[in-house]
Every structure is written in C-alpha cells, then in structure tokens.
Amino acid sequence: MPDPVRPFLRWRLAAAVALLAAVSAFAWRQWGPLPVSVARLERGPAVDAIYATGTVEPTVMLPLAPRVGGRLAERTVDEGATVRKGQVLARLDDADLAGSVDEQRARLDYSRSQHARAAALAARGFLSSGEAERTKAEMLAAEAALRRVRAQRDYMALLAPADGTIIRRDGEVGQYISPGQAVFVLACCAPLRVTAEIDEEDISRVRVGQPVVLKADALPGKVFDGSVAEITPKGDPVARSYRVRIALAAPGALQTGMTVDANLVVGRRENAILLPASAVQGNAVWIVEGERLRRRAIVPGIRSPQRIEVLQGLDGSERVVAQPGADLAQGRRVRVQAGPR
Structure with missing residues (x-):
C-alpha cells in the first residue's frame, strides 16, 4: 500500500526549493551587483542658446491690387x-473704358477744331474774344476728360x-x-529673412546683432548662419512670445515658407566638460568607483536638451551612470555594461 506521507513530503520539499530560489533571486536583486550603463565625460564647446522655430520669408512682400x-x-x-x-x-476687362477713350478723343478733336476756327475769327474781328475764350475752355476740359479716362483705362x-x-x-x-x-x-x-517667435521668458537675453544658427528639416545636414536684425517691441499676450527677425548671411537653398530651427547664441565656452543631460539628477550624478556607486554633487553650467556643462564637481575622468534609476544607493555594488558614451 502506497505511503501517503511521502507525496506530502515531496510537495513540501519542492515548495521549500521554490521559496529558496525566490529568496535568492530577491537577495541578488537587492544586494547583488546592479547592472548600469556609464558615459564618460567629453570636452568640447558649451553653447548657451535660445531655441525657437521660425519661417523663411521675403523681407519685403507687396500685395498687388x-x-x-x-x-x-x-x-x-x-x-x-x-x-x-x-x-x-x-x-x-477695359472694353467699356476703351469706348470712353474713343469718345473723349473725338470730343477733343472737335473742340480743338472749334477753338481754332473761333480764334481765327476773333483775330479778324468777326468774333468776340469772349467766344474764343469759351471754345478754349471747352478744349481744355476735353483734354482733361481724355486724360482721366486714359488713366482709368491704365488702372x-x-x-x-x-x-x-x-x-x-x-x-x-x-x-x-x-x-x-x-x-x-x-x-x-531685399534678401530672404527668418521670422521667429521667442518665448517671453527668454526675450531679455536677445540682442540685435546676436549670432544665430539655423537648420531646416527640408535640408538635412545643412547649417545656415544669421544674426538678429529686429526685435518687435510689443509681444503677443496670448502666445506669450515676441517676434524676432533674423537676417541670413547666405540663404543658400532656403526657400520662402520653409520652417527652420533657430538657435540664438547667447554665450559659448570652449573646452568645457560635458555630460549627457540624462545623467544629472538634481544637480548631482552617480559615479562608478571600482565596483561601488558614489553620489557626487556638481555645479552645472550651460544646459541644452542633450548635454550639460559641468563647472565644478568633476574633472572629466569619471565614469558617470548614464541613466540613473530610483534603485541606486550610496556604496551599492554595480556591474558596468555597454551603454551610451
């Protein structure tokens, strides 16, 4: 007869093994080396720029009506x-005015002949000078009427x-x-220009003559230089922006109506220490020293959506966690894996 105790013991043994595996996995996740990706710092130019979108347009546009x-x-x-x-x-269509021009021309010819006849008779004493002046006035009026209808036809x-x-x-x-x-x-x-909308929070940093770097999605890989030419004195209270005109150094292949990304350069520092913006959490970074994590405060400088300049806190040789998560802790063991640089 089968022993009913043995299946029960086997079941308890299997459950214990599963529990031990789960505890081991949890302990490994909690205290084992945490895989992280690191990014080494780079040196290069740090550019403080104001970003805006703009449209290429003619400097002078005349509606013709x-x-x-x-x-x-x-x-x-x-x-x-x-x-x-x-x-x-x-x-x-000037058909009606063309007929009016012919009519006024005929009236002018008639009034000229009448005035010539009246002037000749007045000179010989057969007609009063007042009558001759009247025909002259009629001739001048006919000339004015002809000029008027010709001008209307020209319009x-x-x-x-x-x-x-x-x-x-x-x-x-x-x-x-x-x-x-x-x-x-x-x-x-005049040549083409770019009109851009600048957020009211940034307009105080914009100056006439400020250099601008422009890129157009329609022309990938090409960069265009420009400078701030005009700043509108009155902003748009709804959009909370100010309109800025940018003069192009050389329009190149840019065409009227193209949309461009404009970066208005406020400042530039060469040979700056740069790291990915994703690596910074609250003006601090996580550094891998050996196999352990260390949190270090930094003093950030110029920021862009992709990179941040480090003024103090790093010398450029550190390995910085590229995308720190919430599970990082001071002194925790880590295992460096391939990641962005």
Whole structure:
C-alpha cells in the first residue's frame, strides 16, 4: 500500500526549493551587483542658446491690387515668375473704358477744331474774344476728360512696381476683382529673412546683432548662419512670445515658407566638460568607483536638451551612470555594461 506521507513530503520539499530560489533571486536583486550603463565625460564647446522655430520669408512682400473693380480678362504671370519693374502682370476687362477713350478723343478733336476756327475769327474781328475764350475752355476740359479716362483705362492693367518674384496668386481669369483685392503678392527689393517667435521668458537675453544658427528639416545636414536684425517691441499676450527677425548671411537653398530651427547664441565656452543631460539628477550624478556607486554633487553650467556643462564637481575622468534609476544607493555594488558614451 502506497505511503501517503511521502507525496506530502515531496510537495513540501519542492515548495521549500521554490521559496529558496525566490529568496535568492530577491537577495541578488537587492544586494547583488546592479547592472548600469556609464558615459564618460567629453570636452568640447558649451553653447548657451535660445531655441525657437521660425519661417523663411521675403523681407519685403507687396500685395498687388487694382484701384478699380472689374472682371479679370488676362493674367500674364503665375506663382514663381520673376518679373521686372513696369511689367504687365494682369489686365481687367477695359472694353467699356476703351469706348470712353474713343469718345473723349473725338470730343477733343472737335473742340480743338472749334477753338481754332473761333480764334481765327476773333483775330479778324468777326468774333468776340469772349467766344474764343469759351471754345478754349471747352478744349481744355476735353483734354482733361481724355486724360482721366486714359488713366482709368491704365488702372485696368496691373503692373509690377519693382523687380521681384511672384510668391502668391489669388485671381482667376473671368473672376470679378474688387478694388483693393490683391491678385498677386510680390517678393522684392531685399534678401530672404527668418521670422521667429521667442518665448517671453527668454526675450531679455536677445540682442540685435546676436549670432544665430539655423537648420531646416527640408535640408538635412545643412547649417545656415544669421544674426538678429529686429526685435518687435510689443509681444503677443496670448502666445506669450515676441517676434524676432533674423537676417541670413547666405540663404543658400532656403526657400520662402520653409520652417527652420533657430538657435540664438547667447554665450559659448570652449573646452568645457560635458555630460549627457540624462545623467544629472538634481544637480548631482552617480559615479562608478571600482565596483561601488558614489553620489557626487556638481555645479552645472550651460544646459541644452542633450548635454550639460559641468563647472565644478568633476574633472572629466569619471565614469558617470548614464541613466540613473530610483534603485541606486550610496556604496551599492554595480556591474558596468555597454551603454551610451
């Protein structure tokens, strides 16, 4: 007959082994070497910069609109076209005004002939001088009327006020254009610039002439230099920002409308001690000395999202825990594993 005690003992033995394994694993996690990744400090330039996003735009943008209303009869250029000063860009339908010009020209011809006849008769004494003056006044009025309708007809043609590039077109042939309604936007007269929004907390550190380093996602790997040209005196109370204009040293491949990342350089120190920003916890770092952890306070300097300058507390030879967790403790044993440098 099987002994009922033996299965019970085997079960208790298995449970004891499992408990011992769990206790051992817990003890290993608690007191065994903790795996950590370390990052050696580097030396290089520490740049104190104000980060902002901006947009490339022309320095001068002129909306071009007719003085009078009418149907758009012709458009000779489109977006991206390079134009010259005085070039006809579009015409409104001027059929009615063309008829008015012909009518006024005929009236002027008639009034001139009448005045010439009256002046000749007055000179011979067959007509009073007052009558001759009246015909002269009528002739002058006809000349003024002809100039007026010609000017109105000329207003139907939209001309380029300067050399430049058409960066926007809003009118379609056949569309009625109201007086003052922009048909084109002309970029002219000056190179491209960048307009950036600076947080109100940083605007006190921005100065005209300050160097700026720019990068565009559309042009990876390329860096553009610029400088602060203008700072708007009034901020946006809703966005809590100020608008800053940045002059480009050389626009290169930048194009109107591109978004750029702008770093306004406030200060720069060469040969600074740098470490990853992720390694700093409350102005302190964890250092691996032999196989033990040591917490050391530091005096940070220039900060960026990626790196932090160390002014005091480290000499550059230390191995610093790259990403310290909550389980680190003073004097705890660690095992260094591969990680970011």
